[in-house]
Amino acid sequence: MRVSVIGCGYVGLVTAACLAQTGHQVKCLDIDVDRVEQLRRGVCPIFEPGLEEVIANGLRDHTLSFTAEIEEACREVDVIFIAVGTPSGEDGSADTGYVLAAAGQIAAHLDQAAIVVVKSTVPVGTCDAVARRVAEGLGGRGVRFAVTVVSNPEFLKEGAAVNDFMKPDRIIVGTEDRQAIQRMRELYAPFNRNHDRMMFMDVRSAELTKYAANAMLATKISFINEIANIAELVNADIEKVRQGIGADPRIGHHFIYPGCGFGGSCFPKDVRALEATALDRNYRPRLLRAVREINDRQKQRLVEKVHDYFDGELRGRVFALWGLSFKPQTDDMRAAPSRVVMEALWRSGASVRAYDPQAMEACQAIYGDREGLSLLGTKEAAIKGADALIICTEWKGFWAPDFDYLVETLKTPVIFDGRNLFDPSLVTAKGLDYIGIGRSGQGQATPGLRLQAGSNRNDSLLDKTGGPVPFQNSRSATVPGIWGGPDQAA
Ligand SMILES: NC(=O)c1ccc[n+]([C@@H]2O[C@H](COP(=O)([O-])OP(=O)(O)OC[C@H]3O[C@@H](n4cnc5c(N)ncnc54)[C@H](O)[C@@H]3O)[C@@H](O)[C@H]2O)c1
Incomplete structure (x- = not known):
């Protein structure tokens, strides 16, 4: 399939390079011209184990190319991924400005039917907003063709991103459009051979699944950190406690390591964004707030x-x-x-x-x-x-x-x-x-x-x-x- 990926960051690059590795024809776009130049020379701008090699393979096989031109990315394409950043806004909500800007650019340059896949982590309702932005843009140009917007949140872990993408534990796709379901199956077929990892659901559930997953993982870390703080006060050893609770298969050993707090581009901002989503609906998410506050303190x-x-x-x-x-x-x-x-x-x-x-x-x-x-x-x-x-x-x-x-x-x-x-x-x-x-x-x-x-x-x-x-x-x-x-x- 002919694929474009908007955003050559951690997620966009891994997505583009791994899709290209399987034979899809992939163009990866970024507004950062220096980054695009670097990538054309095969230089990976981030450290991610195995990524530079997958990029090199794509360049060598001519299945992967890089561009700074949106026109190029929109030309003769079946699927366009949006994988740009969604940083925290001042009130903690996710800033979807880059995602909507990308949607506007697509609408201004697309010349044929395509599927727009939102891979960025976005608050519930964003894919609907992307669909509206695209429809308005196409309408403004007086062109009419089918563009379906699909949610496909990414679950890769930095540090193991290539492996996670190549062997995903699940591929969540939010769409109820039958043709889009079929196309997404084709796209992901090379990553879905061992057993069916694809889960189809409505767009909003897919959007929320990503936040729920990160909030759950963040909760585990803040939980064990809270217990670690209590352990210090009662002179117990959190390492013993960790192993003791991890032996219960309902709890498990994963993600209950105490430490100096979680960071990164996802957990802190995603917990805040989910909190903001709930507050926006007049619901006080007490647990999410505690998870965030414990981490800030930690x-x-x-x-x-x-x-x-x-x-x-x-x-x-x-x-x-x-x-x-x-x-x-x-x-x-x-x-x-x-x-x-x-x-x-x-x-x-x-x-x-x-x-x-x-x-x-x-x-x-x-x-x-x-x-x-x-x-x-x-x-x-x-x-x-x-x-x-x-x-x-x-x-x-x-x-x-x-x-x-x-x-x-x-x-x-x-x-x-x-x-x-x-x-x-x-x-x-x-x-x-x-x-x-x-x-x-x-x-x-x-x-x-x-x-x-x-x-x-x-x-x-x-x-x-x-x-x-x-x-x-x-x-x-x-x-x-x-x-x-x-x-x-x-
Ligand atoms: N990093 C992770 O581990 C991870 C994992 C899962 C999901 N996510 C989500 O994926 C999204 C992207 O995260 P990231 O870490 O890859 O971000 P990033 O900041 O590393 O990369 C974003 C890239 O998009 C480019 N960009 C912005 N606007 C653009 C536009 N209009 N056209 C072309 N390029 C544009 C930027 O220049 C940048 O290179 C976020 O929503 C994030 O929450 C990240």
Whole structure:
């Protein structure tokens, strides 16, 4: 089939390249001319495992091309995907401006019957608005041919996007038009061979399915983070609790990892947008609001722990930060917890030496050459001259660090682990203090060991006898150095 995809972002590029891989003739359009030029040369503008190769295959086989001209994208086409961004508006609702603009462009240039597929995540009712925009545009030009608007939300995960698209667990299609159902079956046939993954439903249900899926996943994360916060207050270990509840097949082990909050371009904005949809209909979505608020709070947790540990004296301190992207296997820093952490540290007068395997350019693009930020080429280099280490993303390369190097190099051997990568007893036995999320057994390095460690570290944490001074938590006698209190419980 002849396919065009509007938007060469994470979703548009993956959609275009994967469809082209199966033999469909695909043109991918973006308004960003530099991006289009780059893509024509086979250079992928984002880090997404396997994507550059699929793009290269499409270019080599002449099934994939890139353009900045809407006329080109609308010429001789059967299916046009809209895969542009739907960012949060000021009130939290999804801004569908880019989607409707794309619909207007299609209406202004389309010359034959086609199916318009809305792949962007859009609030319920948007596909109807797209259909109206297209009909108005065609009417204004005095042309008449059938254009069916179909909802086809995307469920790919950044970091595994190519595989997710190639082997989807479901393909949701919102349309009740029989011809469109047939065409969508043809389009997706190469991805639907093993068993039927296609689910057809009305447009509005399809639109809502996407929001419901992301809200459910976000809820799981905020739930486990809430339990992690309670675990800290009662001196229980969230890792044990996580495994204990995950063993129940009704709960399962997926998506119940505690940490420093969810980020990315989808969950935060989609939860807010769904909340806005409900409020717009005079319904107060209490659960969605709680999910969002818990997450906003959770993103502050690491910095609160750092504040507690250093008794609020952060001015002039230097923090090594491992992991900038909102999750591993992507360079995406949209709404990443690392940003909340860095910005809070800067406000406190501290500086950051950061390392990420893929997101350094993204970080540079966001913050430029700002004071207080050094981007280092290796995780070891980030440690040099740092007071302490903060981990924000669970990249595989961080899972087994050289603890001896950390002890020797950090001025105050302590890890603030926003992803619970390590067993606290292992880290403390190595001579580092360890502060995770909801862990019991976190806290001080094993007595004695810490004394041998870190010749250049800040000795202010040692008492007169040479032993480590327990860090004081103003609110808890049993769990050292953690945040808690009534505001958390509220
Ligand atoms: N990123 C994800 O993991 C993911 C997953 C599922 C769904 N989604 C949804 O898919 C949509 C796209 O997300 P994304 O992450 O790919 O966005 P993105 O910001 O990475 O890409 C959007 C692209 O669209 C281009 N664009 C905007 N208006 C255009 C126009 N009129 N013509 C041509 N190009 C135009 C932009 O230049 C940009 O390159 C959003 O609604 C998002 O919520 C994203």
